[in-house]
Amino acid sequence: MKSAVIPQVRVEPELRAELESVLRKGETLTDFVEATVRSAIAFRRVQTAFHERAQAASVEYHRSGIAAPVEVVLERLQDKLDVKRTKLGR
Known part of the structure; x- marks a missing residue:
């Protein structure tokens, strides 16, 4: 599959300079x-999945009237x- 190009985005020189200032070596x-x-x-996918689960939970609550305290x-x-903190060693 051929690679594609993301459209160019015009930005103010200050934003470009700020961006270049945070680039890592190389x-x-x-x-x-x-x-x-x-x-x-990746963030949008996680966000979308969260909203879908929340919507499904809301529908289920309105259907059943049962919710966790x-x-x-x-x-x-x-x-x-x-658990996450333990895995990260904190």
């Missing part, structure tokens, strides 16, 4: 833009956070 503007676009795509939800979230 990193090109193209590298940065590609990595940023990939990150934005806030204490249970917060406890589960805290457990997940604790």
Whole structure:
């Protein structure tokens, strides 16, 4: 498959200078833009999946009237956070 070009974006010189000031050693503007676009795509996918799960949960709640108590939800979230912190060594 042939590669494609992302459309050029015109920016103010100040933004271009700011962008260039954060490039890592050996990193090109193209590298940065590609990595940023990939990150934005991944974020949008996670965001979309979150909204879909939230919508499904809302529909299920309105259908059944059954919901988890806030204490249970917060406890589960805290457990997940604790596991993640342990994995990261914090």
